[in-house]
Amino acid sequence: MAEPSTTAPVVVVGGGLAAGTVVTELREGGYDGPIAVYTDEAHPPYERPPLSKDFMLDKGPLSDALVHPEDWYAQHRVDLHTSTPVTAIDPARHTITAAGNEATYSSLVLATGSRARHLPSADDSGAEVHYLRQWDDAERLRAALTEGSRLALIGGGWIGLEIASAARKHGVDVVILEMAPQPLHAVLGDEVAGHFADLHRAHGVDLRTGVELGAIRSTPDGVEIEVDGDAVSVDRLVVGIGAVPDVSLAEAAGLTVDRQSGGVRTDSRLRTSAADVYAAGDVANADHPVLGRPLRVEHWDTAIQHGKVVAANLLGQDTQHDALPYFFTDQYDLGMEYVGNPGPAGFDRVVVRGTPDARDESSDGGTWTAWWLRDGTIVAGMHVNDWDAIDDVRRLVGTRVDPDRLADERVPLGDL
Structure with a gap:
């Protein structure tokens, strides 16, 4: 059995923000040893949010999403392997296999991310999906968002709603087909999810909830979808029904994987069940010391925080990942930030502070906050268009607050 070499590189597998953050933090933290990054895409590590936000709205090129320009890696002595998928890892021998070649690592970081969850009935339809x-x-989707075209979105989650917002900005007719009672229903609950539904309808989206999908067929003009027994005909179809963590390498190598909620299991320091192997970002199902349970999160901020924690531990700092989950969205002129995670136990009360406003297309959704409580404790909080509120949202999540005072706009958030 080969022993890990002290001169072997830290190897990072993945091309997303977690991977990019690990190598950045290592170099900025003074690590002077060799580093290698392997990604199966043709691009250096990049962030995902601009794909459905700024790039889709023509606010900037995709290159703005790069964690660093490609020449940064050579300048910082990071051996970057693009278009080079890792096909196997051997934790016992501390090796990876890529492009048919075996390489040794001193430490390995799995930042393999997630892949889009596919809809077989769409994929098998013969239509372009x-x-x-x-x-x-x-790039393919932005090219398809042409004025006057008609687009169907299956799924009313965050990605689906952001695509719908961008498509409407480009003059596309949009129909959203959501099986749940409201978009984002499982995350936000009836009342708050209803405000997002109102926002999209006010901007001309044909939002259909509680639908039953039937056959999907390719037609000479595009795509036909059976919805509640009727036919919906569109030019393009987008499927946005979530993501699946890419655990194939980890499973094949015998690492512990959570088969129920997904992801590679790690402790709070993001160490997997194999020595010198870490997991970060979407793929990590990590013990959370504040929430007291394992958690896997598919959001931008978690990728950053995980990257920092892994790098710190590689630098010998014994650091836990204890940040509460955070995410944001931009839809039309509405901006939102959310902190917390109710978890499997959910919430038993929602408090809305302020007045949501989605009367017409000129509205930005109003300025308000929402709070999810369980047994009197705030388990998640969100602001809409109230950018001064985020510090109070972070502070209040995890505390017990009188719901009546929480709802009373006369009581400053800073006094709660």
């Missing part, structure tokens, strides 16, 4: 997960997906 769009998913949005990678750089090339974004």
Whole structure:
């Protein structure tokens, strides 16, 4: 059995923000040893949010999503392997296999991310189906958003709603087909999810909830979808029904994987069940010391925080990942930030502070906050268009607050 060499590189597998953050933090933290990054895409590590936000709205090129320009890696002595998927890892021998070659690592970081969840009935229809997960997906979808065209979105989650917002900005007729009672229903609950539904309808989206999908067929003019027994005909179809963590390498190598909620299991320091192997970002199902349970999160901020924690531990700092989950969205002129995670136990009360406003297309959704409580404790909080509120949202999540005072706008958030 080969022993890990002290001169072997830290190897990072993945091309997303977690991977990019690990190598950045290592170099900025003074690590002077060799580093290698392997990604199966043709691009250096990049962030995912601009794919459905700024790039889709023509606010900037995709290159703005790069964690660093490609020449940064050579300048910082990071051996970057693009278009080079890792096909196997051997934790016992501390090796990876890529492009048919075996290489040794001192430490390994799995930042393999997630892949779009596919809908077989769409894929088998013969129609052109769009998913949005990678750089090339974004380029293809943006090219399809032409004024006057008609687009169907299956799924009313965050990605689906952001695509719908961008498509409407480009003059596309949009129909959203959502099986749940409301978009984002499982995350936000009836009342708050209803405000997002109102926002999209006010901007001309044909939002259909509680639908039952039937056959999907390719037609000479595009795509036909059976919805509640009727036919919906569109030019393009986008499927946005979530993502699946890419655990194939980890499973094949015998690492512990959570088969129920997904992801590679790690402790709070993001160490997997194999020595010198870490997991970060979407793929990590990590013990959370504050929430007291394992958690896997598919959001931008978690990728950054995980990257920092892994790098710190590689630098010998014994650091836990204890940040509460955070995410944001931009839809039309509405901006939102959310902190917390109710978890499997959910919430038993929602408090809305302020007045949501989605009367017409000129509205930005109003300025308000929402709070999810369980047994009197705030388990998640969100602001809409109230950018001064985020510090109070972070502070209040995890505390017990009188719901009546929480709802009373006369009581400053800073006094709660």
